[in-house]
Amino acid sequence: MKIVSHSAGVLAMTSGEWRIWSLSDGHVDMEATLLRDAGDNPFPATVKAEDRVRLSVNCFVVVSPDGQSVLIDCGAGGSWEPTMGKLGAVMEEAGIDPASITTMAATHAHEDHVSGLLTPDGRALLPKLDAILIGEDAVKGFLAKTHLATFRPLLKPVRDGDRLESGLQAVALPGHAPGHVGYALRTGEDQFLFFGDVVHVPALQFADPTISWGYDDDQPTARITRLNVLRQAASQGTWIAGAHLGRPGIGRVASKDSSYIYEPAG
Numbered sequence: 523m524k525i526v527s528h529s530a531g532v533l534a535m536t537s538g539e540w541r542i543w544s545l546s547d548g549h550v551d552m553e554a555t556l557l558r559d560a561g562d563n564p565f566p567a568t569v570k571a572e573d574r575v576r577l578s579v580n581c582f583v584v585v586s587p588d589g590q591s592v593l594i595d596c597g598a599g600g601s602w603e604p605t606m607g608k609l610g611a612v613m614e615e616a617g618i619d620p621a622s623i624t625t626m627a628a629t630h631a632h633e634d635h636v637s638g639l640l641t642p643d644g645r646a647l648l649p650k651l652d653a654i655l656i657g658e659d660a661v662k663g664f665l666a667k668t669h670l671a672t673f674r675p676l677l678k679p680v681r682d683g684d685r686l687e688s689g690l691q692a693v694a695l696p697g698h699a700p701g702h703v704g705y706a707l708r709t710g711e712d713q714f715l716f717f718g719d720v721v722h723v724p725a726l727q728f729a730d731p732t733i734s735w736g737y738d739d740d741q742p743t744a745r746i747t748r749l750n751v752l753r754q755a756a757s758q759g760t761w762i763a764g765a766h767l768g769r770p771g772i773g774r775v776a777s778k779d780s781s782y783i784y785e786p787a788g
């Protein structure tokens with residue numbers, strides 16, 4: 523993997539014949555009490571109700587050697603805090619034409635991953651969009667978002683192991699939300715896993731992957747998924763790319779005793 527350019531909001535890379543971007547949609551400050559130990563108690567025990575942790579919101583664009591462009595997750599649009607919904611401006615900075623993207627691959631149906639289909643001022647971000655890939659168990663959550671009703675005909679459910687036309691492969695990563703999936707990519711030079719919400723607070727969850735997040739629907743399952751993903755990424759040298767991995771949102775993992783060290787790209 524070679525880094526082509528790096529700014530606060532954009533990391534542009536190449537790997538083999540592929541081009542890959544990590545793009546910032548912004549950030550959101552959330553209650554630190556959402557961090558949970560294995561007994562579902564706030565972690566650390568000294569946390570105060572008013573403490574906040576800052577979560578990055580990252581999206582990724584992958585362009586295959588034959589020129590197919592996929593956006594993986596699309597941020598929050600105008601659905602959440604005004605500190606989010608920056609994807610359109612950041613794509614412009616990166617020189618990515620929104621009309622070049624015909625597929626959006628969602629890791630799950632939470633606001634900060636799908637609502638950016640609409641810009642904060644209510645326009646469709648991707649004018650030529652013709653497919654929204656989403657885990658089949660996440661479809662229900664997407665359909666519940668009435669502000670995204672116009673996109674329903676574009677939904678294309680994916681299952682674990684599905685090989686997608688773009689060269690990505692869907693990988694079930696259960697626990698955080700119904701139908702939570704990642705997208706794996708082998709470029710011939712590197713392997714990547716775009717893993718959505720496996721990690722929310724990198725400063726704590728690599729050192730102790732048993733620490734969970736209050737919005738993980740099924741914390742024990744999310745914990746097992748996180749441990750498996752980090753173990754495999756460390757042993758295989760996989761680049762992990764996550765919505766909430768801070769900036770630049772992509773890096774590698776080294777194992778150390780029973781914990782992990784995150785090494786951000788760039």
Ligand SMILES: [Zn+2]
Nearest residue numbers: 632634719765
């Ligand atoms: Zn998220």
